[in-house]
Amino acid sequence: MEESECRSAEKKVVAVVGGGLVGALNACFFAKRGFKVEVFESREDIRKAKIVRGRSINLALSHRGRQALKHVGMEEKIISKGIPMNARMIHSLTGKQSPIPYGKKGQYILSVDRANLNKELLSEADTYSNTKLNFDHKLQDWNAETGLMTFVRPDQSQVHIKADLIVGCDGAFSATRKRFLRRTRFNYSQTYIPHGYKELTMPPINGEFAMKPNYLHIWPRNTFMMIALPNLDRTFTCTLFMPFDEFEKITTDDEVMRFFQKYFPDAIPLIGVDALKRDYFKLPAQAMVSVKCSPYHIDDKCVLMGDAAHAVVPFYGQGMNAGFEDCIVFDEMMDQFNEDFSAVLPEYSRVRVPDDHAIADLAMYNYIEMRAHVNSKWFLFRKHVDNFLHFLMPKTIIPLYTMVTFTRTRYHKAVERWHWQNKVINHSLLLSALGAVVGSSYLLIKNPPSINRVIIPAEKMWTRLVALRTLRTS
Template structure:
């Protein structure tokens, strides 16, 4: 997906690109990715995959874990437990009993449901998409929003995010239909009222949780990764990327401390906690941006300023979304860079220089480069 496609209430549509140089983000089917990862793991002779086993207990100090299978308890030796068991991690719960781990769990007052957005069936039996395909489609409505992500079968995965109080008001299919006809009329034109009513029968409103932990390891016996360490709301599209980057940073820490596992785990925690807090905050902010700022004139003006300065000084002025989605720059430095950029733009505005950025850029070049928190040595290679 190379751009966001914004659907206004009156049916008008317009788009803006995620980045430059053909940069794009990907819409990935999670089940398919799980299949690929399992198939890859199964190639290693030292990996054994157990299905239908549930973790029951961890005894880190005695290097044991207990699993449940068909109501039978099975104990395994485990020198190191890597907890990738999601937002409600049992491994994390066991860690909380043993170390000084600050932990917080926060729900936002908004939930979500998935809504069917099928492709159009042709006389030949094939399907085609009913909306432009290489876009993330967004229907921003201030307090709530609808999004559509393209799938390989020419359908879209639709998700409605809004406060629970609005979901509670939709008690019947007619309630939902009236709501969509008022707030998302082009959705009804594109996908039909029958499709919405069919989806409504299966609506199960789910919550959105944010998890923060002050450390991710216990001695050299346990380490947390992915949602177990830093579950976040989905609005920056970085949840899975952040989990995959956990693996990368973990590998780098092991390479740095090849003979000292505890030192490697300590370094992994030190590096990831700061970044996880940063991307957690960014994900929260991006929900506000997606549902209420994307059609703001001031927001769009700032995007144009950032794009122009990025074109003028590509290694010094890098927009926030670009640093987060298309570079290996640590998340916390992305946030620091954005704060620095805000300071610079505010100073330009206060001194009346914004209209003459192109003229003053040469004079400011050295000053900007000297104060930028980013290093040009960071790789631009996307995860």
Template sequence: MDSASMDTSAKQKKTSNKKKVAIVGGGLVGALNTSFFAKRGFDVYLFESREDIRSAKVVKGRSINLALSHRGRQALKHIGIEEKIVSMGIPMNARMIHSLSGARSPIPYGKKGQYILSVGRTNLNKELLTAAEAFPNTKLNFDHKLLDWSPETGVMTFSGPDGAEREFQADLIVGCDGAFSTTRKQFLRRSRFDYSQTYIPHGYLELTMPPRNGDFAMEPNFLHIWPRNTFMMIALPNLDKTFTCTLFMPFEDFEKIRTGDEVINFFQRNFPDSIPLFGMDALKRDFFQLPAQAMVWVKCSPYHLLDRCVLMGDAAHAMVPFYGQGMNAGFEDCLVFSEIMDLYNEDFAAVLPEYTRVRVPDDQAMAELAMYNYIEMRAHVNTRYFLFRKYLDNTLHFFMPRTIVPLYTMITFTRTRYHEAVIQWQWQNKVITRGLWIFGTISILGVSYYYLQFCPKKPHLTALQQLWKQVIALKWLTK
């Protein structure tokens, strides 16, 4: 056999040995993952239960705007589309806090030049699908609903566009099919699989703030927040100069608003500056277009089953949207899995358990932070102590950039592992608050000593008692 024939034979053998990867779910994480696996040379088959959103007249599903940050951008960079997606987003440099009086005050996210990007979910999903389809070793299958699959054989059963059942066998199944994952059902049939699903008592309702005189109705480069302690409204800018506004509120409060007049009364009490920006008639109409939607929190472990299946994105760790990390965490899942694939030479038997070991503590820490941030956004941003700590943390970070790093900076502008960021934050918080208490105590001691020793008129005892009460209050406040 000549050398040319041997080369051809070797290529055919290599092609025939290519492993098949099935991606279940054509949303953001599934579409991105298709490109990740295709880039490695696998034969990749994406299965999505819905129609192709790129040709759909009406796109069903969630439409909450997304905040793209460093982790997500690094994953997009890996497949070469970061700059394209960034060009489709709008930078948000800070939170813009709207007080009840209508006053606005910005709170920067980080240092100068650090920002997050407002991106539309649908357009991003379309771009990711198009990027995946550009690889010659991918096949996108729409209107294919997963019915069941076997962990032992990798045989999957789908209901196709015509309703007929079809089988497909994969070497690896990647479940990216959302919080109510069908792929995950096989995990639930096995022992030692931990799973919890929790609905929070708050829902969300989306409204659109139209352009005003052909331009944005508010400053575009901010994430606008109307914090009202037990509920809040936020607004993110869109390329068409609209804002997507989302009202987060307990369901029981939504249920109290039943008429257009009650909508206006509610907004006049809580968001009066927004009414002329929405338009009174539009607000009355749009508020009842759809009912308030629920938000679910999903935690599970492990993320893999045998050496045949792995869960990523919301299928593994659905979280509430208040830290803007749901999509970024899902995108980072793809990146972390790829990095582990490099370490273990694409050996699924070694890669999958290592992925679970590495990723579960990070995603669960992030899910906890997302709930914490809801309280911060709707209530803490109204307090002077919150603003003081933001200023203090940023100042300390400026002088000690490696020792003190604000939590938001670690989460949003670095790839510090989520659970390690939480540990670092807790340590920093303990050190800073203890330092504040010690400084306050020393200051009050000094003031007390000065007045008692050098002032001809001794201060009334109750004045010194009040000072000490403030120190004690500071100690409890900063715990």
């Protein structure tokens, strides 16, 4: 960036609302460009807190998120504290374990701890002299015309700040987004799925992981499932996803045990009977929400990113990765339009909305795949076919999971390509099957089997058996 541009950037104030994962990373992106950055977080500083409030579902870091971290020099630090997962490990009812690789050899996703990642990003943002972190500041209101913002502190005192750009990264229940809802032509939908989740901990056994650590373990049971991700302390975080009405049927210790003995018998000794009874009732089942909206901006004053723009259910492991990619896409557009907010913000909405809506839909689909399709022989066969064709034609046939997880192919383009590939492959398989049937029928008609060819060997076999029995009895 030219010196004159640097001076221009330094005069502008960017207010990042939300000090979570996307907000903290965004602060690094804007600070790196020379803007004066103010981060406002409603919670206390989690780096000093004894108990960290908020969601705790483990995170799966993949290519999109890593690219964003790399851009601010954080990739190596974060991956050094993650655990590679090379494949899904499917647990059957009998306890049999079967791996399904995620991609080619060497491709993996990383199990990372949410709280630790958030702390690292906040600390990185704190290293920039032009960044200020403000904790215990809850957004009360803001003005789209003037950029004037009002925050409330725990003692009910108010703090006012004027910003050139407001970046809403304050989660699925975004206070920033409330101002958008007052405007015309703003589309918004919020959907709670009928399934909730509970978390359990699988402790180490003799100081080591209770199961193979380099896998995302899945117990698919068609209408529900349990997954387990490894942690650095050699525990596994197990998450049970199930319809709320099924959770409500389990009210006693005995019912918990009967349920696990029926559906997850191999997990009981690994979690521990006492721990299972205790932890299952620690918290009620938690809800999961999917949020879609458009556009993501108001004029040149405010833009939404992360869950504030597109909260997704966790089944594709792309919520954080999509939020991190928001940061890098916005940054790329800042280069493209020379940091002109009036050009960057509408283009960001135009480009990003279809992608984020696509990953929201894919996340819903992947829940069905994880809990049910992985039990299907056809699904496993198609996986092998897709991987084989990808090996033969790596640029023509690319599995959906590979496009989503190991590339930065735009989400909606990945979906379009997936539908096209499915159509081509399914038609090819159907034609191959018809060809085999027609070919076999033609050969049978041209070369009908001879009765003699069948009878004579049978007669010879019978003669040999009679002779053998005679020898044994003599």
